[in-house]
Amino acid sequence: MTQSEQLFQQARQVIPGGVNSPVRAFRAVGGNPVFIKSAKGAYLHDEDGNRYIELINSWGPMILGHAHELVEKAVSDAIQHSFSFGAPTRREVEMAELIVSMVPSIEKVRMVNSGTEATMSAIRVARGFTGRDKIIKFEGCYHGHGDSFLIAAGSGAVTMGVPDSPGVTKGVAQDTLTAPYNDLEAVRRLAEANKGQIAAIILEAVAGNMGLVLPAEGFIEGLRALCDAEGIVLIFDEVMTGFRLSASGFQGITNVKPDLTTLGKIIGGGMPVGAYGGRDDIMNCVSPAGPVYQAGTLSGNPIAMAAGYAMLSHLKDHPEVYTTLEATGTRLEAGLRAANAKAGKHYTINRIGSMYTLFFNEGPVTDFETAKASDLKLFGAYFQAMLKRGIYLAPSQFESLFLSTALTPEHVDAILAAHEQSLAEILA
Numbered sequence: 448m449t450q451s452e453q454l455f456q457q458a459r460q461v462i463p464g465g466v467n468s469p470v471r472a473f474r475a476v477g478g479n480p481v482f483i484k485s486a487k488g489a490y491l492h493d494e495d496g497n498r499y500i501e502l503i504n505s506w507g508p509m510i511l512g513h514a515h516e517l518v519e520k521a522v523s524d525a526i527q528h529s530f531s532f533g534a535p536t537r538r539e540v541e542m543a544e545l546i547v548s549m550v551p552s553i554e555k556v557r558m559v560n561s562g563t564e565a566t567m568s569a570i571r572v573a574r575g576f577t578g579r580d581k582i583i584k585f586e587g588c589y590h591g592h593g594d595s596f597l598i599a600a601g602s603g604a605v606t607m608g609v610p611d612s613p614g615v616t617k618g619v620a621q622d623t624l625t626a627p628y629n630d631l632e633a634v635r636r637l638a639e640a641n642k643g644q645i646a647a648i649i650l651e652a653v654a655g656n657m658g659l660v661l662p663a664e665g666f667i668e669g670l671r672a673l674c675d676a677e678g679i680v681l682i683f684d685e686v687m688t689g690f691r692l693s694a695s696g697f698q699g700i701t702n703v704k705p706d707l708t709t710l711g712k713i714i715g716g717g718m719p720v721g722a723y724g725g726r727d728d729i730m731n732c733v734s735p736a737g738p739v740y741q742a743g744t745l746s747g748n749p750i751a752m753a754a755g756y757a758m759l760s761h762l763k764d765h766p767e768v769y770t771t772l773e774a775t776g777t778r779l780e781a782g783l784r785a786a787n788a789k790a791g792k793h794y795t796i797n798r799i800g801s802m803y804t805l806f807f808n809e810g811p812v813t814d815f816e817t818a819k820a821s822d823l824k825l826f827g828a829y830f831q832a833m834l835k836r837g838i839y840l841a842p843s844q845f846e847s848l849f850l851s852t853a854l855t856p857e858h859v860d861a862i863l864a865a866h867e868q869s870l871a872e873i874l875a
């Protein structure tokens with residue numbers, strides 16, 4: 448029995464399903480989850496001494512690769528001064544100033560401890576600001592496990608087959624309206640049928656949680672216009688895209704500005720962090736400036752702020768990071784397409800910068816319905832074939848992969864060689 452198998456057996460006795468977050472259990476792809484011992488740069492190492500090239504990167508944050516010296520140093524300096532105070536610190540002011548300087552739509556920002564907290568808080572503020580109850584979200588988008596968002600949810604919720612979770616009350620569920628992603632007409636119809644009742648439209652402007660799906664031309668612009676006309680708060684959930692697609696996130700590469708933005712794991716450089724921010728008048732509703740209550744003992748945690756500040760300030764000062772990530776993404780995408788064509792398959796690859804998904808589906812994949820048309824059995828076989836060859840992918844078709852600057856052209860070639868062999872194996 449391997450160490451990973453042994454640990455999973457132990458884990459199942461004391462942790463529900465043996466994991467602290469569902470997708471990690473490998474349910475969608477079969478087999479035993481790999482237990483990670485350490486990581487550095489582009490590599491993960493498991494408890495059995497195997498090494499993997501890393502394409503998840505802690506689900507997004509490790510833009511510079513694992514345990515980057517800058518972040519390591521910032522954290523080891525910070526821990527000399529204790530781990531938490533629950534009181535204001537210089538570092539959190541500097542962090543807020545840095546975020547505000549990098550993301551133009553954010554005028555004020557509040558730190559929380561996860562992406563889930565960020566999105567829950569953002570819709571509470573939108574409701575408080577507008578005095579309205581309902582929200583619109585998109586099928587297949589995932590915004591963490593807050594009750595209001597577990598309606599037609601993506602990521603682990605769809606991987607586990609529970610996009611609508613038990614435990615969410617009917618009252619909460621009826622305030623969440625859903626539309627297909629990229630379907631502006633459906634959103635307009637919902638807004639018309641619920642006139643004056645919609646507090647917010649929340650979306651992953653680039654969706655990563657049904658696999659990667661890009662916004663169609665005019666979709667985001669149309670939502671912005673609708674929100675302006677109807678007094679609805681537009682929220683971009685940039686938990687995965689923030690600081691990854693550009694130094695100001697997805698909103699840095701479009702001309703549409705949201706009213707509120709939610710951020711997560713990336714701004715902690717991998718430490719448990721989230722944040723929400725946006726228009727001054729909306730953020731001034733948050734306690735103690737205003738009446739909408741939201742709080743957190745560990746919010747603005749000094750270790751997390753130190754890690755996040757080190758990484759974000761590096762990204763701000765080094766625009767070449769994004770050129771490097773784009774070059775890596777281009778090389779990988781071209782190689783994957785060539786190998787697929789050689790195998791006589793024209794699987795859809797959706798990519799933007801350092802995020803991509805290979806769908807086992809000839810597509811196009813533009814929303815949740817078309818993403819779900821993928822061959823999930825084949826994906827599972829592919830995942831195992833790649834893992835065996837030392838490539839660590841997300842264990843579900845309904846996820847994006849994330850590149851880091853630690854990946855060299857040689858790593859990309861190793862991934863492509865494994866891809867070609869894996870395809871041949873699973874299609875045989």
Ligand code: PMP
Nearest residue numbers: 561562563589590591684686687
């Ligand atoms: N929003 C998006 C877009 C996400 O991808 C995620 C998690 N991957 C979340 C919110 C929730 O973040 P967390 O898991 O930190 O609660």
